[in-house]
Amino acid sequence: AQTVTQSQPEMSVQEAETVTLSCTYDTSESDYYLFWYKQPPSRQMILVIRQEAYKQQNATENRFSVNFQKAAKSFSLKISDSQLGDAAMYFCAYIRIQGAQKLVFGQGTRLTINP
Amino acid sequence: NAGVTQTPKFQVLKTGQSMTLQCAQDMNHNSMYWYRQDPGMGLRLIYYSASEGTTDKGEVPNGYNVSRLNKREFSLRLESAAPSQTSVYFCASSDLGRFLSGNTIYFGEGSWLTVV
Numbered sequence: 001a002q003t004v005t006q007s008q009p010e011m012s013v014q015e016a017e018t019v020t021l022s023c024t025y026d027t028s029e030s031d032y033y034l035f036w037y038k039q040p041p042s043r044q045m046i047l048v049i050r051q052e053a054y055k056q057q058n059a060t061e062n063r064f065s066v067n068f069q070k071a072a073k074s075f076s077l078k079i080s081d082s083q084l085g086d087a088a089m090y091f092c093a094y095i096r097i098q099g100a101q102k103l104v105f106g107q108g109t110r111l112t113i114n115p
Numbered sequence: 116n117a118g119v120t121q122t123p124k125f126q127v128l129k130t131g132q133s134m135t136l137q138c139a140q141d142m143n144h145n146s147m148y149w150y151r152q153d154p155g156m157g158l159r160l161i162y163y164s165a166s167e168g169t170t171d172k173g174e175v176p177n178g179y180n181v182s183r184l185n186k187r188e189f190s191l192r193l194e195s196a197a198p199s200q201t202s203v204y205f206c207a208s209s210d211l212g213r214f215l216s217g218n219t220i221y222f223g224e225g226s227w228l229t230v231v
Contacts, residue, residue, distance in 0.1 A: 045222035095220070100163065
């Protein structure tokens with residue numbers, strides 16, 4: 001079974017600084033998607049960024065970028081120029097393309113932004 | 116707005132009562148999901164449906180039943196609610212494929228369920 005692990009329950013960063021959230025996953029599949037979701041106190045699930053496993057280029061979305069290391073099964077999220085509105089729970093998630101497409105989440109990392 | 120709609124948003128149940136959480140999506144997605152999220156934790160999959168008429172157990176299916184009668188709707192039923200089922204429940208839908216543009220997973224806004 002696929003598993004996703006986020007080893008940092010909590011992280012904090014100064015406003016305008018850069019922070020990196022870690023995620024590792026375990027799978028025997030070669031084709032899959034990886035996601036980072038943001039969950040503010042409202043509990044809404046907001047897609048931050050996604051990465052297709054067949055793409056070697058790391059995904060970027062404005063201040064958010066990933067470091068995708070397929071061989072190491074690592075998928076970290078870098079947030080540049082952190083803003084107060086970035087404070088939230090962040091979840092890493094995995095879904096395979098073939099067969100049962102069950103989206104699997106990590107345990108989450110609570111990110112605090114210090115003004 | 117297009118998306119995933121869950122009802123009810125809030126519900127308080129007494130132990131032993133039954134209820135059904137409703138979920139509907141209007142994006143013609145094949146896959147639908149039910150998750151629960153306990154305080155300070157990630158989302159755990161309860162049940163998954165790959166298409167109309169098919170369902171599959173997830174990580175925490177005990178105490179729940181589901182029904183996927185058509186492509187749009189995927190309901191979650193608690194037959195005899197227990198305090199351990201107090202949680203926030205999320206429905207989601209997707210239609211992933213390499214050649215689909217904008218492919219992602221869409222979530223409902225969550226249903227807060229308290230069992231006393």
